[in-house]
Amino acid sequence: MRRFLATVYRIVRKDLLLESRTKSVTTTMAVFALLVVLAFAFSFVKTFRNPAVLGRGALWIAFVFGGTLGVTKTAALENRNGALDGMLLAPVDRSAVYLGKVASTSLFVFAVNVVTLGATTVLLGYAPTLRTVVALLGVVAVAAVGFAAVGVVVATLTVRSGLDELALPLLLVPLVVPVLLAGVELTAALTTGARTGTWLRLLCLYSGILLLAGLATFEFVVEE
């Protein structure tokens, strides 16, 4: 178990080191996410008077589409020079490779959504309380894990099978719809003070299912 966790840590550390040098994943995601918020600001701010509704809409649309770009970039990074094969040729459990990739991708998605949340505050006037922000970041963190869990599998599948990048959103977005719905509903509930139990359970359960499904299928996705 210790070796398994050490492998996960080493892969996350490698991804963070690479990202600290290139900033390619987070920059791509952040630019796209900020464009979404900006488009919302220009389109709706003068005509639509409820910043909370605008803010949560922009946040979760940016989450899905920015995240899709992010997983595409991370899969392409591992495909370049056959780097993923290098990890598969090491005496490590392939589940550890999968979890390492999920962990680093989750961190990137989460970090970009912190920035997106800030942008919705500045550009859309969405101003949740500090307590709501903390709870919302927790929701984003769980959603990021669920998104990355399925995103890593689908992105690896599309890259290794030679499917065009166009196939990625077609395969990925339907699978993350429950995450998106739960995220939107939880954001609304946190803002209005409504009960969050059902949606929170759904988000955690569905993210857990995606993670288990990813663990079960990653071996077959990377295998030729």
Place this chain on the structure above:
Amino acid sequence: MTSAPRTGRTRAATIRVDGVTKTYGRVTAVDDVSFAVDAGETVGLFGPNGAGKTTLLRMLAGLVRPTTGTISLGGSALTPDDHTIYRTIGVVTHESMLYEDLTARENLRFHAALHDLDDAARRCESVLETVNLAGRASRRPAEFSHGLRKRLSLARALLHRPEVLLLDEPYTGLDQRSVADLAAVLDTFDDRTVVLTTHDLDRGFDRCDRALVVDRGRLETDVDLDGSSAAAFEAAYHTAIGVDDGEEGR
């Protein structure tokens, strides 16, 4: 010319391929191939482009699962699920398996960590010396020529002191000097079992003890190169793939 697999070598690692077939949809990339490689032997998989050499090598590396048939290493069946087998295999393919934005040393340290080597730092420096890249350890592969990348890739494959080395087209794209450098490195591990793919008959002949000629996925012939002349091997090769001398392909 055709030989049975040789026996009697001293080291334990032996590769055995029994009735291996790999199909992709309707395409049969490797068709019912069987052979054995004794410990310490250097065997070349020869054949024209698209013959199935790389698929066969990737199956030996556990990166491709055979559709039918079995592959064993040192008596243990090789399956992608058994990751411990990778302690004994080092693989160099036409892709470097390196990260462009990590330095040569960082790339090696990452792989050394995945192999859980006790003496990772020292071992990385040692293999960098072996492939003559110690002076470039702080540079990134993105700055390397093809030959330097190949050497770094070889260093990665040697990190964990594998008993079996699998080399996919090691000479492709290398200039004369890089080939000589690579040959010098390969000379230093004569005691290891090596399987390499190539369509370079001259270099393959120089390097290998045995040649397996593959064409259209099938193993056409198994040639013992010890005591054979280059001309005789070339003739046997061209007969096996069904073309006249010097007219490879169809």
